Amino acid sequence: MARPVQYNIYGQTDVKLVKEGPEGLMGEGFFGTALDKVVGLARKNSIWPLPFATSCCGIEFMATMGAHYDLARFGSERVGFSPRQCDLLMVMGTIAKKMAPVVKQVYLQMAEPRWVLAMGACASSGGIFDTYSVLQGIDQIIPVDVYVPGCPPRPEAVIDGIIKIQELVGNESLRRRNSDKYKQLMESYGIQ
Amino acid sequence: MALTNEYIKQRLTEKFGDQVQGFLEPYGMLTFEAPKENNLKVLQFLYDEDDLSFRFMTDLQAVHYPDVKGHELAVVYHLHSLTANVRIRFKVFTDIQTPDVYSATALFSAANWMERETYDFYGVNFVGHPNLKRILNVDEMDYFPMRKEFPLEEQTRVDKDDDMFGR
Numbered sequence: 001m002a003r004p005v006q007y008n009i010y011g012q013t014d015v016k017l018v019k020e021g022p023e024g025l026m027g028e029g030f031f032g033t034a035l036d037k038v039v040g041l042a043r044k045n046s047i048w049p050l051p052f053a054t055s056c057c058g059i060e061f062m063a064t065m066g067a068h069y070d071l072a073r074f075g076s077e078r079v080g081f082s083p084r085q086c087d088l089l090m091v092m093g094t095i096a097k098k099m100a101p102v103v104k105q106v107y108l109q110m111a112e113p114r115w116v117l118a119m120g121a122c123a124s125s126g127g128i129f130d131t132y133s134v135l136q137g138i139d140q141i142i143p144v145d146v147y148v149p150g151c152p153p154r155p156e157a158v159i160d161g162i163i164k165i166q167e168l169v170g171n172e173s174l175r176r177r178n179s180d181k182y183k184q185l186m187e188s189y190g191i192q
Numbered sequence: 193m194a195l196t197n198e199y200i201k202q203r204l205t206e207k208f209g210d211q212v213q214g215f216l217e218p219y220g221m222l223t224f225e226a227p228k229e230n231n232l233k234v235l236q237f238l239y240d241e242d243d244l245s246f247r248f249m250t251d252l253q254a255v256h257y258p259d260v261k262g263h264e265l266a267v268v269y270h271l272h273s274l275t276a277n278v279r280i281r282f283k284v285f286t287d288i289q290t291p292d293v294y295s296a297t298a299l300f301s302a303a304n305w306m307e308r309e310t311y312d313f314y315g316v317n318f319v320g321h322p323n324l325k326r327i328l329n330v331d332e333m334d335y336f337p338m339r340k341e342f343p344l345e346e347q348t349r350v351d352k353d354d355d356m357f358g359r
Contacts, residue, residue, distance in 0.1 A: 097330050130345050130352075132337050133329060 036174050043087070043113070044169040046075040047162070050086035052106065054093030057120035060152040061092050069155035074162055083109040088165060089142075094122035095135045107142045108191065112177045115169065117161055118144045121151045143185055195243070195276035197222040203244060207237055214283075225283040231267075232294045234282060238271060239299060246271040246280065249296070252306035254314040256288075258340045264288040265316055269296070286316070295321040313338035 024033025051061055065071050080086045083106045095103055118138055121127035124147040126136035145168055148161035176182055204212045214225040226234050238246040251270035263285035272279045286293055295318035296303040307318045308327040315336035318324055335342055
C-alpha cells in the first residue's frame with residue numbers, strides 16, 4: 001500500500017462531505033424552515049427514475065448504475081419500470097416515430113410531480129438519425145426538463161444531468177403544478 | 193456429386209426453357225431471373241427436386257431501378273440448399289405501376305414478414321399474402337420510403353443550416 005488510508009476524516013478536512021441544509025431557524029431540538037424547502041430536500045434526494053432505455057444510451061445508463069459511477073448514491077437506488085411509481089422519466093436512446101405514442105402514454109401515466117430527462121443526442125434532437133422514421137427529439141411530444149448531450153454521454157455527464165434535475169426538484173415551488181403557466185405548457189403538448 | 197452452378201442452370205433450362213434468363217455469377221453465386229408470373233413455379237421446382245432441394249429461403253427483398261422503365265422494381269429471393277451448401281439468387285422484375293407479385297408465403301413461412309417489409313418500403317403488392325400491412329413504419333404513412341424518389345432526411349426540421357450540409 002502506497003499510503004495509509006484513513007476513513008473517518010470528518011472534522012479534519014475543510015471539504016464538506018454533506019451540503020448544508022436549508023436555511024431556517026435552528027434551536028434546541030427544533031428547526032423551523034419553509035415547507036417548500038423541506039419537501040424539496042426530501043424529494044431531490046430520493047428521485048426514483050424510470051429508465052426508458054431504447055438503445056446505446058441505455059447501456060451507458062447501465063454503466064452509470066453500476067458500482068463504478070454509482071447513481072444510487074444520489075437516491076436513485078430503486079429504479080422502477082412502472083410509471084405509476086416513478087418521478088423521473090429518463091428517455092435514453094433513439095425514439096422512432098412508431099414509438100412516440102408509447103412514450104407519450106408512459107408520460108401520461110406518471111403522477112405529478114414528474115420530471116423528464118432526455119439523455120443522449122437521439123432523445124434530445126434525433127441525433128445523427130435525421131431520417132423519415134426517427135422522431136427528431138422527444139420534446140416534440142412531451143415537455144423535457146434536462147437534456148444531456150452526447151453520443152452516448154459519459155456516465156459523469158449523466159450524473160451531471162441528474163444533479164441538475166436535483167437542483168430543479170429542490171427549488172421547485174409546491175404550487176407550480178397547479179399554476180397557469182404549467183397548465184399552458186401542458187396545453188401546448190395536448191396533455192390535459 | 194457436388195451441386196454446381198452449371199448443373200443448376202442445366203436443370204432450370206430443361207424445365208423452363210427460355211423463361212429463365214440472365215444467368216450471371218457475381219462472386220460465384222448463381223443469379224437468374226424469370227417473369228413474375230412464374231415465380232412460384234420456379235420456387236416450387238427448386239424446393240421439390242431432391243437433388244436441388246433449395247428449401248431454405250434466407251432473404252427476400254426488393255430493389256428499385258428508376259431508370260429501367262417497365263421493370264423498375266426487382267423482388268430478389270436468396271435461396272440456400274442445406275444438403276448441398278449452395279446458395280442462389282432469383283430475381284423477378286415488375287412494373288412500378290402494377291407491382292403485383294405472387295406471395296411465397298405458402299411455400300416458405302419466412303416470407304411472411306419479409307414480404308410485409310418489402311411492401312412497407314417499396315410498395316410491392318404480394319398477391320395472396322395473409323396479412324399484408326406495414327410492419328416497421330407508422331401505419332398512417334402514405335408513401336414508400338425506400339423508393340428512390342423519396343428523401344432520406346426528415347423534411348419537417350427548420351433549424352438545419354444549408355451550408356453545413358453542403359447544399
